[in-house]
Amino acid sequence: MAGPDTDKVFSGSIPKLYDTHLVPLIFEPYAADLVNRLRPRSLSRVLEIAAGTGVVTRALASVLPESVSIVATDLNQAMLDQASVVGTKRAVEWRQADAMQLPFRDGTFDAVVCQFGVMFLPEKSKAFSEARRVLRPGGVFIFNVWDRIEENEFADTVTSALESLFPRDPPRFMARTPHGYHDHRIIERDLADGGFIASPRIDTVAARSRATSSRVPAIAYCQGTPLRNEIETRDAARLGEATDIAAEAIGKRFGRGAVDGKIQAHIVTIES
Numbered sequence: 001m002a003g004p005d006t007d008k009v010f011s012g013s014i015p016k017l018y019d020t021h022l023v024p025l026i027f028e029p030y031a032a033d034l035v036n037r038l039r040p041r042s043l044s045r046v047l048e049i050a051a052g053t054g055v056v057t058r059a060l061a062s063v064l065p066e067s068v069s070i071v072a073t074d075l076n077q078a079m080l081d082q083a084s085v086v087g088t089k090r091a092v093e094w095r096q097a098d099a100m101q102l103p104f105r106d107g108t109f110d111a112v113v114c115q116f117g118v119m120f121l122p123e124k125s126k127a128f129s130e131a132r133r134v135l136r137p138g139g140v141f142i143f144n145v146w147d148r149i150e151e152n153e154f155a156d157t158v159t160s161a162l163e164s165l166f167p168r169d170p171p172r173f174m175a176r177t178p179h180g181y182h183d184h185r186i187i188e189r190d191l192a193d194g195g196f197i198a199s200p201r202i203d204t205v206a207a208r209s210r211a212t213s214s215r216v217p218a219i220a221y222c223q224g225t226p227l228r229n230e231i232e233t234r235d236a237a238r239l240g241e242a243t244d245i246a247a248e249a250i251g252k253r254f255g256r257g258a259v260d261g262k263i264q265a266h267i268v269t270i271e272s
Contacts, residue, residue: 015082017224019053025154025220026263027055029207030144031115033267035059037142038111047109047134048072049099049127050117054083060113061088071109073097099127107136114143116265119181128194135272141196144267145187147204149179153261154209154217154250161249162222162231165242171230174221182266191270200270209263214254217261218247 034056038046043064051057051072060070070092074080077096084094097103099114099121112131121127131141149156155174163170181187184202191200211217221227222243231242254261 014224014226014228015053015076015078017219018079019055019082019086020224021216021220022224023053023055025211025217026152026209027052027115029263030205030265030267031056031059033205034113034115034142034144035063037267037269038113038140039063041111041140043068043110045069045109046071046111046113047102047104049097049102049112049114049131050074050120051083051094052079052115052117054080054086054088056113056115057083057092058086058088061090061092066090069093071095071104073099073102075099099130102130102134104134106133108134110136110139112139112141116144116146116178118143119145119177119179124181124190125193128191128196132195132272137272139272140269141272142267142269144265145181146179147182147264147266149175151206151262151264152179152209153253153263154259155179155221157249157253157261158218158221158227158246161246162242165238165245166231166234169234171227171234173225173227173230178225184266187266187268191268196270196272198271200268203267203269204264205267206262206264209261211259213247213257214251214259215243215247217250217259218243222246 046060046068048057051074057072072092073095075098080094080096112135118124146152159174188200231239250259
């Protein structure tokens with residue numbers, strides 16, 4: 001069955017659906033938040049890991065001075081391909097790379113940024129060690145992670161709704177991975193195990209997720225994330241039915257017209 005190994009697979013039609021539906025639904029406000037936290041810093045070279053389809057990359061390229069070089073990496077080449085198709089306001093370097101083994105020399109970057117990617121990393125402390133290694137002394141590592149699924153209403157609603165479709169083995173991707181790394185103590189421990197000496201600052205930030213109809217978040221989650229892999233592993237013919245059930249559950253909870261739900265994340269900032 002689908003599980004942790006397929007949680008990292010963003011392929012096929014997922015990248016385009018992810019960028020079209022999920023990015024405006026939940027990622028854009030937190031991308032702006034991350035970039036605004038970097039804006040006051042003196043930077044010359046920035047690395048983004050787990051860049052996905054480039055929502056943070058686009059914000060970095062729009063906000064940071066042109067003198068700041070930006071390198072955006074992701075494990076999944078299909079996600080980077082989608083990011084490059086959308087493009088940025090100025091040139092950035094797109095590069096396929098594994099955050100567990102970054103292909104850069106020590107002390108290369110002033111900042112390492114990661115938006116909602118560390119939850120997918122199999123060995124968090126090893127990835128954090130790599131981020132620390134490529135940072136210059138005094139550099140900053142900044143990333144965000146989703147809070148527990150109950151604080152993220154659309155994701156929670158979709159996950160609960162799919163239990164009725166697959167009661168013996170309900171898809172748990174959203175709870176297991178995107179919303180599975182929210183404990184402050186575990187984050188602090190993994191950063192320390194990765195070699196960071198300073199204590200991290202962790203801010204919890206709530207925002208709103210809005211869509212024109214309940215079907216938009218249903219498609220976003222069921223077809224634009226690796227939740228799709230879990231659904232199709234159980235029964236590929238039922239992807240449309242799963243999407244319909246999710247849309248109905250969102251509509252029942254949030255209304256039949258435009259929908260508005262809470263999202264919440266932790267933003268972690270630590271100096272090297």
